[in-house]
Amino acid sequence: MTTPDLTDVHPAWLPPEAFRAIGSRRTLVRGDGLLAETVREEVARASALYGGGPADPAGPADLVLALTTATPLPPAAQALLDGPGADELAGLGDEGYVLARHDGVTVVLADAAAGLLHGLFHVVRLGERAFGAARPAQAHRPAMRRRMLDHWDNIDVHPVMGQVERGYSGGSIFWRDGALTGDLARVRAYGRLLAATGVNAISVNNVNVHATEAHLLTDRLGDVAAIADELRPYGIRVHLSVNFASPIALGGLSTADPLDADVRAWWAATTERVYATIPDFGGYVVKADSEGQPGPFAYERTHADGANMLADALAPHGGVVHWRAFVYNHRQDWRDRSTDRARAAFDHFAPLDGQFRDNAILQVKHGPLDFQTREPVSPVIAAMPSTRLAVELQVTQEYTGQQRHVCYLAPMWSEVLGFRPWGPDGRDVAALATGGTADGSVADSGTADGALAGSGAADGGAGGPGGGLVAVSNVGDDRFWTGHPLAQANLYAFGRLAWAPRLDPGAVLDEWIGLTFAASRDRAALGRTLHEMMDGSWHTYERYTAPLGVGFMVRPGHHYGPDVDGYEYTPWGTYHFADRDGVGVDRTRATGTGYTGQYPEPWSEVYESPESCPDELLLFFHHVPYGHVLQSGSTVVQHIYDTHFAGAEQAAETRLRWQKAEGLVDPALWARVKERLDEQVRSAEEWRDQVNAYFLRKSGVPDAHGRRIH
Numbered sequence: 034m035t036t037p038d039l040t041d042v043h044p045a046w047l048p049p050e051a052f053r054a055i056g057s058r059r060t061l062v063r064g065d066g067l068l069a070e071t072v073r074e075e076v077a078r079a080s081a082l083y084g085g086g087p088a089d090p091a092g093p094a095d096l097v098l099a100l101t102t103a104t105p106l107p108p109a110a111q112a113l114l115d116g117p118g119a120d121e122l123a124g125l126g127d128e129g130y131v132l133a134r135h136d137g138v139t140v141v142l143a144d145a146a147a148g149l150l151h152g153l154f155h156v157v158r159l160g161e162r163a164f165g166a167a168r169p170a171q172a173h174r175p176a177m178r179r180r181m182l183d184h185w186d187n188i189d190v191h192p193v194m195g196q197v198e199r200g201y202s203g204g205s206i207f208w209r210d211g212a213l214t215g216d217l218a219r220v221r222a223y224g225r226l227l228a229a230t231g232v233n234a235i236s237v238n239n240v241n242v243h244a245t246e247a248h249l250l251t252d253r254l255g256d257v258a259a260i261a262d263e264l265r266p267y268g269i270r271v272h273l274s275v276n277f278a279s280p281i282a283l284g285g286l287s288t289a290d291p292l293d294a295d296v297r298a299w300w301a302a303t304t305e306r307v308y309a310t311i312p313d314f315g316g317y318v319v320k321a322d323s324e325g326q327p328g329p330f331a332y333e334r335t336h337a338d339g340a341n342m343l344a345d346a347l348a349p350h351g352g353v354v355h356w357r358a359f360v361y362n363h364r365q366d367w368r369d370r371s372t373d374r375a376r377a378a379f380d381h382f383a384p385l386d387g388q389f390r391d392n393a394i395l396q397v398k399h400g401p402l403d404f405q406t407r408e409p410v411s412p413v414i415a416a417m418p419s420t421r422l423a424v425e426l427q428v429t430q431e432y433t434g435q436q437r438h439v440c441y442l443a444p445m446w447s448e449v450l451g452f453r454p455w456g457p458d459g460r461d462v463a464a465l466a467t468g469g470t471a472d473g474s475v476a477d478s479g480t481a482d483g484a485l486a487g488s489g490a491a492d493g494g495a496g497g498p499g500g501g502l503v504a505v506s507n508v509g510d511d512r513f514w515t516g517h518p519l520a521q522a523n524l525y526a527f528g529r530l531a532w533a534p535r536l537d538p539g540a541v542l543d544e545w546i547g548l549t550f551a552a553s554r555d556r557a558a559l560g561r562t563l564h565e566m567m568d569g570s571w572h573t574y575e576r577y578t579a580p581l582g583v584g585f586m587v588r589p590g591h592h593y594g595p596d597v598d599g600y601e602y603t604p605w606g607t608y609h610f611a612d613r614d615g616v617g618v619d620r621t622r623a624t625g626t627g628y629t630g631q632y633p634e635p636w637s638e639v640y641e642s643p644e645s646c647p648d649e650l651l652l653f654f655h656h657v658p659y660g661h662v663l664q665s666g667s668t669v670v671q672h673i674y675d676t677h678f679a680g681a682e683q684a685a686e687t688r689l690r691w692q693k694a695e696g697l698v699d700p701a702l703w704a705r706v707k708e709r710l711d712e713q714v715r716s717a718e719e720w721r722d723q724v725n726a727y728f729l730r731k732s733g734v735p736d737a738h739g740r741r742i743h
């Protein structure tokens with residue numbers, strides 16, 4: 034294997050300089066297998082750049098990366114095995130590792146080669162610090178067993194969505210001109226970047242499986258195998274989005290009924306062929322009965338019937354099906370207020386808890402609607418104690434500025450992962466996705482993959498084995514990978530939080546800055562600037578867009594920029610109900626849609642009352658008069674004015690900060706960010722003016738500070 038060298042492509046968080054500390058040292062790599070070769074290759078490349086090299090096996094070394102099975106072990110590794118660090122070595126699993134530094138040698142020990150690779154990237158993150166003071170042996174294991182990116186990529190260019198649905202970074206890195214890309218080195222480079230964050234699975238095509246892409250399952254499987262070959266050296270397994278109606282479209286059957294014997298046989302045979310071609314294939318991703326995709330409802334079967342059929346086809350091969358819970362009616366009658374899209378996933382899936390196979394993972398969007406800037410945590414996540422749940426995030430910034438605005442999303446994800454549906458003493462979302470039985474088991478430590486507990490206890494019970502964390506990727510064939518170079522941080526942070534959900538998002542940001550800009554001539558100044566620009570950028574974005582959790586004030590279709598009533602009278606079920614007296618959606622049990630009743634206590638009660646509902650979600654849960662006083666002391670309408678003026682100002686400050694950083698980074702990157710910031714400032718003013726003018730006209734309440742509202 035040769036490590037990719039893509040001179041025109043930005044190295045993201047793995048520039049050569051990030052390997053300086055390793056590259057200038059004497060390193061020993063011991064162990065066999067494909068991923069151990071990758072580790073060797075990485076070390077050799079760094080050494081070639083910085084003058085270090087493989088240590089003489091008999092002589093001294095600065096860094097030892099070894100499998101516990103290697104014989105003979107280098108003395109520093111053997112000392113760790115025999116010494117006080119031995120306890121840490123128990124139960125490392127197939128991705129964990131122990132890191133220690135003693136007697137002037139830094140040691141990474143792992144039971145499996147994937148662990149060695151993760152350990153190597155840990156040393157890269159530490160840089161010189163890895164070779165400083167002694168470190169007691171410490172075990173590191175991923176909290177989530179599967180840490181997965183879904184690509185919404187099409188092979189063909191879709192007439193409306195383009196090639197990558199909700200993609201803001203150019204074309205697909207997998208598919209070009211109706212075929213597999215000729216640039217497989219780019220795919221490999223992507224795998225390398227992802228491995229350095231901890232991601233270990235990718236689904237390579239859109240969840241909306243169009244006609245061409247459906248064939249990836251059968252006659253175009255070779256393309257998927259070629260991608261798998263590129264990603265395998267980095268420990269990343271490939272998954273495929275499949276169309277539920279494939280037996281009809283590809284198999285010539287007359288039905289896709291999940292209980293039909295021929296249909297089941299077709300899936301079993303097809304899946305067998307997939308594994309014959311790609312033995313480490315991960316499994317299927319399915320969007321069914323949603324936004325026009327076929328599904329089991331056509332045959333009056335449940336989603337458990339649908340998911341289990343695929344799970345059964347995959348089980349003999351060790352595969353899993355990710356079955357998405359994003360199921361709702363997108364042809365609603367807006368005049369009928371008895372429907373509430375937020376309720377849909379819970380209404381469909383909660384009654385099915387306990388009916389899914391062990392290798393069926395229910396993939397739930399983190400909020401009940403659709404990746405808005407602010408949503409409560411989906412009540413489905415707390416409603417399925419006997420089902421393996423994966424939480425789905427959106428790294429691609431569909432509703433958060435489409436990679437034209439700076440919007441660092443890790444603080445949002447961290448809030449989601451830390452949310453405790455049963456109150457302060459219950460488990461949090463990270464624990465539910467991990468499947469850990471106790472809170473502490475989540476912090477960069479073990480995954481429990483035990484039997485399903487099946488308990489619906491009021492505190493969340495012991496829970497199932499957990500389905501992990503999934504996100505929609507933001508990567509395309511753009512030379513900066515993500516269109517907006519700073520949007521790389523979201524991709525990086527996703528992987529890091531999937532590995533260790535309790536990491537501080539600000540610290541992860543600094544880690545990304547440190548690696549990505551390792552070559553900057555003034556790293557400290559640049560680091561401060563970027564931190565200030567990015568750490569609070571989600572809140573800034575929230576301030577100048579839809580207020581107080583109301584969501585969806587975007588232009589229909591492409592979802593960029595403000596359109597205050599764009600979705601208000603459409604069939605999509607996404608309303609804010611603003612009128613002359615007030616705004617917001619009444620989702621209470623007492624007078625509204627009853628959605629608050631989908632939460633366990635205490636949140637059911639907290640959300641039910643406008644007095645206790647957190648300000649930032651007030652309009653998600655309540656329809657209130659414009660003069661309603663928030664917990665902050667401000668009225669709703671004054672809050673809207675204040676935050677919109679402040680948010681647009683903060684966007685302008687962000688641009689100013691960047692202007693001062695000119696010269697500290699590569700000029701092309703600086704220019705790209707500057708161009709995006711110009712658009713952000715323009716767009717933020719547009720949001721400010723439209724939202725403020727809208728609420729001024731609706732309410733007739735002037736700004737208390739007399740500012741001009743256009």
Ligand code: BDP
Nearest residue numbers: 198199240241320359403404
């Ligand atoms: C929405 C997107 C749409 C996706 C859908 C999904 O607008 O393009 O197909 O989610 O998650 O956010 O399936």
